[in-house]
Amino acid sequence: MPLETVKLTASFKLNGSIPESLFSTYREVLSRLLDYAWAKGVTSFKRLKTEKYHELRAKYPSLPSHYIYTACQMACSIYKSFRKLKKRGLAKAEKPLFKKQVIMLDDHLFSLDLKDWETSIAVQGGRVKLKLLHGTYHEKFKEMKIGQAWLVKSEDGFYLKVVFSKTVELMESKGRAIAVDINENNIAFGSMEHVRNTETGERAIRTTYFLKRRRLQSKPRLNEKHLISKYKGRERRRVEDIYHKLANHIIDEAKELKASTIVLEELTNMRKRTRRSKELNGRLNRWGFRKLQNIIEYKAKLVGLNVKYVNAKGTSTLCPICGEKLSPNGYRRLRCSRCGLEEDRDIIAVRNLLRRYQIDVGSSPVHPKSPPMKGGGKG
Numbered sequence: 001m002p003l004e005t006v007k008l009t010a011s012f013k014l015n016g017s018i019p020e021s022l023f024s025t026y027r028e029v030l031s032r033l034l035d036y037a038w039a040k041g042v043t044s045f046k047r048l049k050t051e052k053y054h055e056l057r058a059k060y061p062s063l064p065s066h067y068i069y070t071a072c073q074m075a076c077s078i079y080k081s082f083r084k085l086k087k088r089g090l091a092k093a094e095k096p097l098f099k100k101q102v103i104m105l106d107d108h109l110f111s112l113d114l115k116d117w118e119t120s121i122a123v124q125g126g127r128v129k130l131k132l133l134h135g136t137y138h139e140k141f142k143e144m145k146i147g148q149a150w151l152v153k154s155e156d157g158f159y160l161k162v163v164f165s166k167t168v169e170l171m172e173s174k175g176r177a178i179a180v181d182i183n184e185n186n187i188a189f190g191s192m193e194h195v196r197n198t199e200t201g202e203r204a205i206r207t208t209y210f211l212k213r214r215r216l217q218s219k220p221r222l223n224e225k226h227l228i229s230k231y232k233g234r235e236r237r238r239v240e241d242i243y244h245k246l247a248n249h250i251i252d253e254a255k256e257l258k259a260s261t262i263v264l265e266e267l268t269n270m271r272k273r274t275r276r277s278k279e280l281n282g283r284l285n286r287w288g289f290r291k292l293q294n295i296i297e298y299k300a301k302l303v304g305l306n307v308k309y310v311n312a313k314g315t316s317t318l319c320p321i322c323g324e325k326l327s328p329n330g331y332r333r334l335r336c337s338r339c340g341l342e343e344d345r346d347i348i349a350v351r352n353l354l355r356r357y358q359i360d361v362g363s364s365p366v367h368p369k370s371p372p373m374k375g376g377g378k379g
């Protein structure tokens, strides 16, 4: 059976503080490394470490040595993404800079005790132990491996972001599949024979918070910024809560239908989701779409389901049976003039996604008007 590693990031708020000197020293070390990487064109972590470790170790003797390793890693990745942006003409600065209050940790630099709800972090001259205040902690993390982490200093305190991972065994993907069609305020999911349609209520939440923010902006106050970010946080948590519940419904449905694969839309064509209330949702909408897909994906994989992405172009306008262009036939209904199919547009979208998937895996012939598949169908 195929194996796959599922990764999840959890964010814990820390009760207490990390010495400012750790952040400033780390920033200094990282800036030196970044300058060097940029000047010499070094993109390899190994090379950067070999050429700079001893020098920095001697210069910052009280800094635990593994911070130099993680700074080398960060410097390489920052430089590489800077170079990519530069090539595309998107970086204004001449050289990459690091100003963030972020420190990367490896397993020598921190430990996490989820029983006692505390963490221990290496600092200059020893370790600090801090209680965790709250976080996105779930039971599922207990059986997962702890990987890299980041220490983040933000306006309201210190956070520890930890990547958890678990290797899972996925089912053979030959069985039945269900597909998920995500829209702004509803999602449809199911098999060829049976499709469920659920209102998400996301739009109501977004509208509420949009109006709250607008009210705040119209009467500027001293703590306006703080309130706006508080509302943003709340809005996000409420929406994420909806996403988790939706994802659970989808996984339950997959189990009930004895499916082995969940089919999702590839994120290339966002027109469908952003068209309606651009002003209201803007970028968050795209964020939401991807976020929901991510939640569905990891939840599915944790129970052994496969997740496949298919090209979603035309899935709400073409006939899932013959490929003809569909025409509207009343509220939310579409009709095919060639084969006579008449169906709810969300059901059509789900069936089309399933058909794309079948074509992708070679278990169905391509219908004449299907757009070309990514990776090439065998049909």
Ligand SMILES: [Zn+2]
Pocket: 319, 320, 321, 322, 323, 324, 336, 337, 338, 339, 340, 341
């Ligand atoms: Zn048709």
